[in-house]
């Protein structure tokens with residue numbers, strides 16, 4: 236990477252285009268209205284962004300439908316789609332610095348992380364689905380000898396991809412990779428808090444050879460552009476990532492309109508169980524590193540750290556040590572490991588939970604303050620609470636900020652009961668030196684992903700999604716094709 240001064244200079248010189256992308260063209264919203272997008276780094280105005288509304292969603296869905304019904308994208312051989320997706324992935328890497336800068340300016344994450352993780356992971360996702368799509372075979376069912384039943388996959392049609400602001404590029408890639416590889420058209424609605432990288436991503440898709448209209452991007456507010464998209468009668472499925480509250484709205488919108496498929500990837504309150512025989516330092520450092528990564532704005536952050544009572548003090552010492560080393564810095568400085576929260580509202584929410592934790596009797600072990608306020612940006616120190624009870628709000632509700640709560644337990648059964656006592660079930664982790672306990676506990680945990688003696692492994696080849704109110708779909712892996720394809724049975728008399 237280049238030196239620090241360079242990133243600041245390059246950020247100042249960056250081209251920011253907040254217009255919609257519909258049918259292959261960058262256009263203003265029909266009403267001409269825009270909204271102001273500020274950077275969480277210093278509250279500087281980044282620029283006007285088109286305020287998409289129902290009429291823009293109509294235009295985008297119509298373009299997507301035309302591209303699906305009459306265009307070549309879904310008809311061409313899968314290996315042709317593969318070429319486009321792979322070229323697109325290459326273009327992401329060729330434009331890595333620009334995309335990383337957009338991500339950092341838009342939502343405040345450290346440039347080093349955006350560059351090392353968000354952009355290459357997104358490119359890898361697109362390339363992987365491109366690579367996969369011409370390896371998928373259809374099925375012949377084991378029917379009586381005088382008949383043949385073919386079970387084939389067909390693209391669904393027009394997909395609404397509605398994504399959040401915490402990993403804007405990556406969450407978009409997780410939807411677009413399988414949806415486009417399968418031959419669908421997509422209307423993507425990025426979060427109003429982080430619209431820029433999605434727009435640039437779609438420009439690069441056109442450059443890679445994606446036909447006009449196959450991918451359209453409409454930035455705008457959730458209750459306006461998002462709602463219009465979710466309710467649209469000509470959308471066949473919603474791939475949604477966001478809060479559980481909005482996920483409910485997706486299901487209601489489907490019920491109120493055309494019963495479109497809804498695949499929800501929602502919030503989390505992940506439990507991380509540390510037994511007395513665990514490698515405590517590694518367990519604690521890994522937990523804290525994961526919670527404070529991305530300023531704590533990760534759905535799968537292990538925010539409930541369940542520790543055997545005999546080792547709670549040591550564990551709190553380790554996690555507070557990590558917390559003190561993760562002081563928020565300027566996101567454009569390469570050495571920063573933590574940046575700014577996405578906006579003032581999010582910062583106020585996080586500080587409100589810090590207050591709630593203290594009011595409910597948890598012990599504030601470190602952090603809890605706004606810092607770097609003189610910059611105008613929204614930075615909160617890594618925060619650790621000990622003596623947390625699982626009934627407290629800080630243990631039950633998703634905070635979406637750098638706040639870790641330590642909960643003591645006495646027995647394995649109690650640890651499992653506490654871990655499962657949550658409306659969420661996205662991810663969990665078990666730390667123990669005993670193989671039988673690792674198996675027993677990971678089977679008992681109600682979560683879509685369980686890690687044993689680690690938390691970091693991640694790969695596009697494995698499904699990601701939640702149990703309970705953490706959602707119903709699975710992103711990543713070949714399983715994601717299930718969301719964006721219909722199974723058709725064709726009987727042939729032979």
Ligand code: NAD
Pocket residue numbers: 397398399400401402406424425426427455456457458460461462463465476477478479480481482484500501502503533534535633635661700701705706710
């Ligand atoms: P959010 O629900 O507020 O918004 C998500 C998206 O939905 C945004 O694009 C928003 O504009 C849109 N939206 C909001 N209201 C809408 C409505 N009424 N109709 C249609 N669209 C609407 O979530 P957020 O604050 O952007 O993101 C944070 C949440 O996302 C957290 O809960 C986090 O856990 C979750 N998340 C989950 C995963 C996962 O894979 N499970 C990954 C990342 C984030």
